[in-house]
Amino acid sequence: MRTYQPSEIEPKWQAVWQERRMHRTDEDRDKPKFYALEQFPYPSGEGLHMGHVRVYTIGDVIARFKRMNGYRVLHPMGADAFGLPAENAAIQRGVNPREWTLKNMKRIREEQARLGVSYDWERYVGTCLPDYYKLTQWLFLLFYERGLAYREKAAVNWCPTCNTVLANEQVENGLCWRCDSEVTKKELEQWFLRITDYADRLLEGLDRLPKWPDKVKAMQRNWIGRSEGAHVTFTIPELDHEKVTVFTTRPDTLFGVTYLVLAPEHPLVPQLIRGKENESIIADFIERMRKESEITRTAADAEKVGYFTGAYAQHPLTGEKVPIWVANYVLMDYGTGAVMGVPAHDERDFLFARKYDLPIRVVIRPEEGVTDELTEAYTGEGKLVNSGDFNGLNNREAIKAIARHLEEKGLGGPTVNYRLRDWLISRQRYWGCPIPIVYCDDCGIVPVPKEQLPVLLPEDVVFDGKRNPLTTSETFVHTECPRCGKSARRETDTMDTFIDSSWYFFRYTDAHNEDMPFDPDKVKDWLPVDEYIGGIEHAVLHLLYSRFFTKVLYDAGLVPVDEPFTSLLTQGMVLKDGAKMSKSKGNVVSPMEIVEKYGADTARMFILFAAPPERDLEWSDAGVEGSYRFLNRVWRMVEQHASLFEQRPAPDTTSREAQELNRLRHRTVKKVTEDVNERYHFNTAISAIMELVNGIYAYPEDADRGTLADAIETVVLLLAPFAPHITEELWQRMGHQDSVHAQSWPTFDPAALVQNEVEIAVQINGKVRDKVVVPAEADKSEVEALVMKLDRVQTLLEGKTVRKVIVVPRKLVNIVAN
Ligand code: ANZ
Ligand code: ZN
Structure with a gap:
């Protein structure tokens, strides 16, 4: 009998699959399509971590399962290969970012292949490769043509460590998402994508x-x-x-306004303070605020600081004089950058008014209680008071009534405001997709014509960590204006790498198209992605940006769907000793070491068995050992019975044992199918397979062999998506020429699930005294009659009176007697 040696069989089958091009995408359009996608990795220098292994394994089980169920499956892989670490490596180690990245891409790809994941490598996509980024540029130009890419001077988030700007989505609690440095503000001319135009559609699509x-x-x-x-x-x-407009969610409180507050950066402030007492103090304040991030300024515990400008505005309805202040808690890039202060009904305004001794005027009163002497803001509902013609109105109605009234009088009106800002995509870094724009003194901003793409990254650059390396390349910066031919200057900003990943899932459908990002017909064939698997950390980054891109491409008539991912599976973390595996915690288990020691199949089985996909998974060496033992058990099971498959006997399920095993087999197929399909409960599916294996081991030597062979074969088929190598080897051992992965998924016969007989326990006064096999469908009185006839029961009941007989169908009978 051969022993199970994953280190031999796994590379062997990987080579065979590769050679037979087994995982090429099936193009048979008679079959239903299924697009299974895992987020592609960033090719860091460290290779794969367990989190990657988890995502890929989940995706692979789904892809293999769907193939066996008659689908043509698109299951591609690539690398999200632009980005800062490559450039930092270049600065620190003097290596070229391209070489560094390509080397890492190769390594990651080898490790992915070593896991036995069934990717169609012929559709591999690397976002840093010129054939890909040429088309990223093509798409940028499409956005530009559609008025969705624009350049503007703005106070932007600046990371002093990464030396580059960040999108709002990349600032987490005031810190850079990459390096955790405190983010500051800087005024720069930058490129933006108009994602705010799509705010409502991005919301609606979620429904x-x-x-x-x-x-x-x-x-x-x-x-x-x-x-x-x-x-x-x-x-x-x-x-x-001059007019100043505020945004408020509470127009019902308009009569309670006792002051206005402008953001320090508000454009009217310099005029308002000119020649006033506070002019120089406020000027300093503005300078300070410009550099401070929004988070710091608006943190709940941040002290509210403000200054009176010395100027007054006129209330639109009462004509009253209202003092104008500037304060840190009002942000320039929310609403209009100006707020009406209603201290009686807004908590922040209340604190501010208390601090600076501004009047507090109640205009909403609940049915009872709350006098004019407030100790805190009253933010609840109620009736309007001190509000002129609107007195007595319920405040819900007043919100609409006052907004409408303002609109009629040309003093404002209902509006909708969004927190979402346009997507800032300029990065002052080298290792990204160059923005295909040229600046000409005569023609201004000139897009590079599509025929001239790609704008290639130059080689003659200096990486000193002090400036954008692209600005150091003479050959890159100096160019000709595509419009007038005069000498012109190339844009040196590169694009945020999240642009690269906002369209890669379309590219896989047509990965070698040189002229267009993809052929719309191919996208139409495959999109939307049926299952997308990845981390929740991208919830407002990649997953929002991809939806935005998809909507723009939909509007351009290039793609037939406006939502790219039908179903999203966000996998849990991989923990060790209760904490996320990470280098800094020193609790990392290296996937490749596990693969070397136990094989990829064991690693996959453990990861799938230890927790359902969305939950966190606790790494356990004992668990890995357990999975390894189970696979060994499966291996021995087939080895022991290998001769059965030389001349396969026809099954005969007349005996009770054969009937039981047959029933167990059908039940397992049903359970595994249901657990894997849609619900992705791989752990319970694997448990069910384990039970079937136990049933096979317990099956008597002399019972029907044909039934046994069927059960063994079913184990191998059911296990194939989870542990693709061992099952392939065993399948061959069972005498097959073709691949186990090309087989149809086993089906179950509902009739075979019906249990004809069950074994039940017989208790007397709660103690188990005997066991008996009864027809499964027997009713309570029939079961009772059968039990009372048993020899052992009759002996034990001698001289006693039966008081009660309790029958729990299919489980037990308890006789109460004394
Ligand atoms: C007057 C008022 C009275 C307000 C009241 C609230 C309660 P959301 O819901 O987040 O949209 N606001 C508007 N622009 C601001 C800015 N640039 N910086 C800081 N605060 C700003 O909040 C909208 C409310 O936040 C607005 O409604 C405004 O205060 C404030 F009893 O106006 B409210
Ligand atoms: Zn020109």
Whole structure:
């Protein structure tokens, strides 16, 4: 008998699969399609970690399962290969980012292959390769043509460590998402994508994604932050009746306004303070605020600081004089950058008014309670008071009534505000996709014509960590204007790498197209992605950006869907000793070491068995050993009975044992099929297979061999998506020429599931005294009659009176007697 040696059979089968091009995408259009996608990795220098192994394994089980169920499956892989670490490696080690990245890409690809994942490598996509980024540039130009890419000077998030700007989505609690440095603000001319044009559609689309986790949808909704309210226009008499508009969600409180607050950066502030007492103090304050991030400024515990500008506005409805202040808690890039202060009904305004001794005027009163002497803001519902013609109205109605009234009078009106900002995509770094734009003194901003793409990354650059390396390349910066031919200057910003990953899932459908990002017909054939597997950390980054890209391409008529991912599976973390595996915690288990020691099949089995996909998974050496033992058990099971498959006997299920094993086999097929399909409960599916294996080991030597052979074969087929190598080897051992992965998924016969007989326990006064086999469908009285006739029962009951007989169908009978 041969022993199980994964280190031999796994590389062997991987080579065979590769040679037979087994995982090439099936193009048979008679079959239903299934697009299974795992987020592609960033090719860091460390190779794969367990989190990767988990994602790929989950995706691979789904892909293999679907293939065996008659689908043509697209299951591709690539590398998200632009980005800062490559450039930092270049600075630290003096290696070229390209070489560093290509080397890592190769390594990651080898490790992925070593896991036995069934990718169609012929569709491999690397975002840093010129044939790919040429088309990223093509798409940028499409956005530009459609008015969705624009350049603007703005106060942007700046990471002083990474030496580059960040999108809002890349600032987490005021810190850089990559390096955790405190983010500051900087004024720069930058490129933006107009994602805010799509805010409503990005919200609406979420309602059509029932197979996305609620948590991710909630995060996106919150990020988009739609807020209904009103604009209210105040005038400033001393500035020649200049207008200042505020955004409020509470127009019902308009009569309670006792001051206005502008963001320090508000463009009217310099005019308002000119020649006033506080001019120089406020000027300093503005400078300080410009550099401080929003998070620091608006943190709940941050002290509210403000100054009176010395100027007044006029209330739109009462005509009253309202002092104008500037304060840190009002942000320039939310709403209009100006707020009406209603201290009686807004907590922040209340604190501010208390601190600076501004009047507090109640305009909403609940049915009872709350006098005019407030100790905190009253933010609840109620009736309007001190509000002119609106007195007595319920405040819910007043919100609408006052907004409408303002609109009629041309003083504002209902509006919707979003938290979402346009996507800042400029990065002052080398290792990214160059923005295909040229600046000409005569022609201004000139897009590079599509025929001239790609704008290649130059080689003659200096990496000193002090400036954008692209600015050091003479050959790159100096160019000709594509329009007039005069000498011109190339844009040196590169694109945020999240652009590269916003369209890669389309590229896989047509990975070698040189002229276009993809052929729309091919996208039409494969999209949407039926199952997308990846981490929740991308909830408001990649997953939002990809939806945005898809909607733009939909509007351009290039793709037939406006939502790219029908179903989203966010896998849990891999923990060790209760903490996330990470280098800094020193608790990392190296996937390749596990693969070397136990084989990829064991690693896959353990990961799938230890927890359902969405849950966190606790690494356990004992668990890995357990999976390894199980595979050995399966191996021995086939080895022991290998001769059965030389001349396969026809099954005969007349005996009770054969009937039982047959029933167990059908039940297992049903259970595994249901668990894997849609629900992805791989752990319980594997448990069911284990039970079938136990049933096979317990099967008597002299019972029917044909039934046994069927059961063994079923184990191998059911296990194939989970442990692809061992099953392939055993399948061959069972005498087959073709691949186990090309077989149809086993089916079950509902009739065979019906249990004809069951064994039940017989208790007397709660103690088990005997066991008996009864017809499964027997009713309570029939079971009772059978039990009472048993010799052992009759002996034990001698001289006693039966008081009660309790029958639990299919389980037990308890006789109460004394
Ligand atoms: C007056 C008022 C009275 C307000 C009241 C609230 C309660 P959301 O829901 O987040 O959209 N606000 C508007 N623009 C701001 C800015 N740039 N910086 C800081 N705060 C700003 O919040 C909208 C509310 O936040 C607005 O409604 C405004 O305060 C404030 F009893 O206006 B409210
Ligand atoms: Zn020109």
